[in-house]
Amino acid sequence: APPAPPGALAPPAPTSAGVRPVLAALAPVIVFAVSRQSQVLVERFLAAPLPAGAISHLNYAQKVAQLPMVLSLMLCTVSFPVVARALAAGDTGTARRRAERDLLLAGVIVLVGAATVVAAAPQIVGLLFQRGAFDGADTAATAGVMRVYALGLLGQTLVGALVRCYFSASRPLWYPAAAMLGGIALTAAAGSAFAGPWGARGIAAANALGITLTAALLLLGLRHQSVPLDARRLAGGLARLTAAAAVATAAGQWCAAGPPPLAVPLAFAAVTTVFTATACALRAPVVPSLVRSAHPFRRLAKARS
Template structure:
C-alpha cells in the first residue's frame, strides 16, 4: 500500500491560472509517448513560434515524423506556467513543471516503497509467516482499504476535479470582475471595495468539517465492531482475539487517512506534489519505529500501533503546505448570505450522485483483497502472509507507473473542467503508453527474478527458505495481472474527471470482482495460494479491458484499438525479457549478484525485443536518449 513535483512549485505558480493541457512530457518520466497513437499536428501561433524557434522534441512524434520531432517538446524551460493561450494551445512552461513534479514524485515514491519494504522486512523478521503475522494482516485490511478509498483513489477521484473546478471558477471570477467591482445577485456588476468570496475557500469550509465528523463516527464504529469485522474477513483464523486488538488500533486510520487524502487532493489540484508524495515516507517511518521499539513488549500489536502513529505523521507532513495554500479562515464577505449559494455552486462534484459511483468503484476494487484473504484464511498458517509479501513486492512496478497518472490527473481534470476534451484525450493516451511501458518492464523483472528478489528482501530470521519459495511462486502469478492493475488505475481517473456522474467504472469493477470470486472458489482448493493469485489476475484484467473499451465512448474519446496494439507490442517484449531472465537467473548462485545481473539483462532484452517488434514507445525512447547524448539536450 503505497502512493506518492515540487512542493515549492505550487507556491511559485499562481493559483488563479487555469491548468492547461500539455503535449510536452516531463523529462523526469524518461519514457516515450506512443508513436502508434497518431494525432493531427497543431500549428503554433506566431507568438509561440517565436518563443520556440528551436523546440526540443516531444517524447511522442506526430504522424509521419521521426521520433523526437514536433513542437512543444521537452526543451521548455519556463519556471512557471503561462496562462492558457487564446487559441487553446499548450502553455509553454507546463511540460517543464510536470517534469519537476514527476521527478520529485518518483524520488519520494521510491523512498516510500523502500521504507515499505523495510517495514515488511521488520515484520517478517520478528513474526515470520505465522499466526501473529496473519492476525496483523487481517487488521492491515483496515488501513489498506482506507488508503484506497480515502487517499489513493476515492478521495482523489472526488476532490481533484472539485478543486480543479473551483480553481477554474476562481480564475473566471478574477478575469471578469475588475478591481473595485463586484457581482450582484442578479448577475450585474456593481461597485464594491472588497473582493468576492473565494470558491476554493468556500469549498474547504463546506466540505472539510463535515468530512471530519463523518470519518470520526466511522472510526468509532469500526473500533466497536472489530470482533464482527474479523469474523467476516477471516472466519478460519486461529487467534481472532489478537486480530481484534490490532484492528482496533488500526481503526484510527479511517479518520487520519481521510484528512490526509483531503489535503493531498487539494494540494495536487494546486499543483503542489511534494507533500502528498511524502506521506508514505512518514507513514512507514512511524510503523518501523514502533515495531522496532515495542515488538518485545507488545508483540505484533506494536506494528498495529505503528500504523496509528504513522497515519498521524501523514497529516503533519501536509498540514503546513495545506494551511499556506488553503487558509481555513474565509475572507470577510460584503454579503455573507451568498456563501451558501456559492458553496453549492463551487462543489457540484460532491453530491451523492457523484459520490456513490466512486465509493462503489473503490470498495469493489479493494474487495479483491478481501476475497483473497477470506479464501486464504482456510489454508494453512502463513498463506495470508505469503500472499501479502508477494503482492506488495509485485505491485511496486505498478505503483511507479501510476506516479505518471498521479501527476497528470489534475491536468486531465482541469482540461475536462475547461471543456478541452481533445487535450484530455492526448494526455490520457500518452499516460497509458508511458505507464504501460514502466509496468511491463517491471513485470519482466518480476517474472525472471522473483526468487532472488524475495531472498534478498525477506529471507532472514523467522522467514525461511520455504517461505521464500512459496512467496516467489505467488509473486510470479501476481505478475500476470500487473498490467491490468496499472490500466485500472490509469483509466479510472478520466472517468471521474467529468462533472457528469458515471456508474460504468463501478460496473466494470463489479464484473471483475465476480470473476475473481468465481475463479478463486474454483482454483483455491486445488492450487492453494497460486489459485488465489490467478483469480486476482483474471478479475483485474477483465476490469481493465472493460474500462479501456468504455472510456472512448463515454468520457474521453481515446482510440482504444491503437492503445491496445501499442500495449500488445510492449507485452510481447516483456514476455521475451522475462523468459530470458528466468533462464539466466540460476546461472549466478549468489542472489544479490544474480539480481544485479538481471537488472541489466532484462531491460536490454526488453528494449531489443521492442525494437524488433517496432514498438513506437521503445523507438522513441532510444531516439530521445541518442539525441540527448549527441546534442547534449
C-alpha cells in the same frame, strides 16, 4: 467569536439540497474505490481455510509485486490535472493524446517491472525476507505466488490509469464501479474454484483474471466517454509491449541464475535491454521515442543549444 452586529444577516445553514449534488458526484468514486479495495478481503476470505502461512505468503507477494504498478501510476497521477483541464476547456484532442501516451508509458514501466519480478522472484524474496523464521520453503512459496500476481500487474495499472479518464468528466459515471464489481465477481468465482487445487497461487491467479477483466471493460467503454481513446490501437500497442516483456522475462530468468548478490540487478539489466530491443524490433509504441530521447549525444546537443 464576536457577536454579529445588529441587523447583520446570519450565515445560511447548510441544507440537504446543497449536499445532495456533492454526494451524487462522489458516490461513483466511493463505490469504485471500496470495490477495488474489497479484492483484498475476497482473497483473504478464500485463503482462510488454507494451511498456515498461506495468507502471509499472499501478503508478502502482493506487496512486492505491486511496486512496479505504484511506480507506473505515479506518471498518471501527475498528468491527471492536465487531462482534466483539457476536458474542461473542450480540448478533447489534447486530453486523448496525453491519456494514450500516459497509458502506454505506464504499460512500459509496469511490464519491465513485471518481467523482472517473474524472472527473479526467488532471488528478490530471498534477498528481502529470508532470515529468521522465514526459511527457504517460505521463499519458494512466496515467490511462486508473486510470479502469478505479476501476471495481473498490467491490468492493475490499466485500471488505475483508465479510471482517471472516466472521473475527469464533469458528470458522475457509474460504469467504472460496475466494471470493478464484475471483476470482483470473477475473482470470487475463480478463487473459489482455484483455491482448492492450487492454494495461494490459485487465489493470485483469480486476482489476475478479475483485474484483467475490469481493465478490458474499462478500455472498451472509453469509446463512449468524454476522452475518446482508440481502444483498438491501444490494445495493439499493449499487445506488442507484452510480447516484448515475455521475451525479456526469459532473458532475465537466465541471468538470475548468476551469483546471489548480483542476481537481481543482472536480471533487471537483462530484462531492460532485451525488452527495449524487442519492442523496437516489433515497432511497439513509445519505446523507440524513449530510446531516441535518452541518446547521450542528443542530450548533449540540447544542453549546448
